[in-house]
Amino acid sequence: MRANIVKLVYLVTACMVAGVLYLMSFGAAHSTTPPLKSAKVNLSDKASLQRGAAAFRDYCFNCHGLSAVRYNQLTKIGLSEDNIKQYMLTTTTKPGDMMTVGMNAADAKKWFGVAPPDLSLMASAKGTDYIFSYLNDFYRDETRPTGWNNRYWPNAAMPHVLWEEQGTMVPIMEDKPDPADHTKMVPTIVGFNKATAGKRDEAGYEQLTNDITNFLFWASEPDRQSRHFLGYIVLAFLLLLAFLASKLSKNYWKDIH
Ligand code: HEC
Known part of the structure; x- marks a missing residue:
């Protein structure tokens, strides 16, 4: 009886140690993700929010919805009701509707393997710095079905939808110690080269992605400012x-x- 209890204690302890080691290795493997870049969010900057809304409509809305926002709430970032009718609404949507995505979720899943997540939830779930960093990290990777990859969301199923704005980034590789095992060297991305130019220069692309991030921050809680x-x-x-x-x-x- 007593021997059994001792065995049980050993077993439980061994499981706990194994669990901790597993979690530690998990953390280490993820440390190849570079630190987050900081987004400049400012809900009083209406011009930035409006540019973000327009870019969202042009580049993201085909795949992603905003479940926390009704079209007519866009007046809060300074769009007029006419603007909303003209630029945001489709023939089948009404001003009081939620900005849910037009694309059929089942189709999306078929095409990308994953359904594009709702982006209202993204700013609260992963933070604005994450969104900004993610939008600034797409690079060419011929091994991926989309042709693109991203260090913040490795093997993302999303293509680089802003590539015409940013241009094509190709990784610069160097051998660096493997974070999971420092005795090994692994090829690691240390930066990017611009292989083909986009419509915007570096500062212009940062502004575009910052505006989109700012808009998504607003969209995570459209009433935040009136609540404050x-x-x-x-x-x-x-x-x-x-x-x-x-x-x-x-x-x-x-x-x-
Ligand atoms: C062609 C469809 C498509 C378009 C357009 C698109 N996305 Fe995505 N996006 C996806 C898919 C699919 C995923 C899921 C990726 C995955 O989980 O691998 C995704 C995931 C994301 C994620 C979450 C990544 C994570 O960490 O889970 C963010 C943030 C995002 N998209 C932002 C945007 C923004 C901003 C735009 C517009 C500039 C945009 N997307 C345009 C398809 C799209």
Whole structure:
């Protein structure tokens, strides 16, 4: 009996050690992902949000929806109702509809193997720096079915939809110590060369991807700004109430002393 318990304790301990080692190796294997680039999000920059919305419509909306946004909420980033009708709505969508994707999810799955995720959820799930870094990291990889790869989402099923804007990036490889086993050297991407030019230079492409990121940040919670505004009003009201209460209390005790 006692021997069995000892065996059980050994077994459980061994499993825990194996689990920790597994998790550690997991972390190490992922450390080839470069650090995230920082996106400059600014919800007061309406021009950036509008450029982001237009780019989203042109480059992302075929595949990705925004389940947190209704078309008519786009007035909050400064689009007029006419703008929305003219540029955002299709013949089958109405201003009160959610901006869900037009493409049939089953078709998407058939074409890409994975359904393109809803992008309203992306800024909250993975963060704006992630989106910005991801959009700035597509490179040529002939071994992939799409012809593209990405270090932040290795073997992504998404093609580089912005390649005409950015141009074609090809990786510069160098032998570096394998993060999982420092005694081995593995070919590692250390940077990119631009093989063919795009419509935009480097700064222009960064602005485009930053605008899209900013728009997706807004789209993750279209009411964030009005909620913050309401918060300030409530705080101001509480301060006023505290001030009045203290005056009242002074007045009240004045006669009693
Ligand atoms: C042709 C269809 C298509 C278009 C257009 C497209 N995507 Fe994607 N996207 C996909 C697919 C498919 C995936 C799923 C990739 C995977 O999981 O391997 C994806 C995944 C993503 C992800 C998530 C990656 C992750 O970490 O899970 C982000 C972010 C994203 N897309 C952003 C965009 C943005 C921004 C645009 C517009 C500039 C865009 N996509 C245009 C098909 C598309």
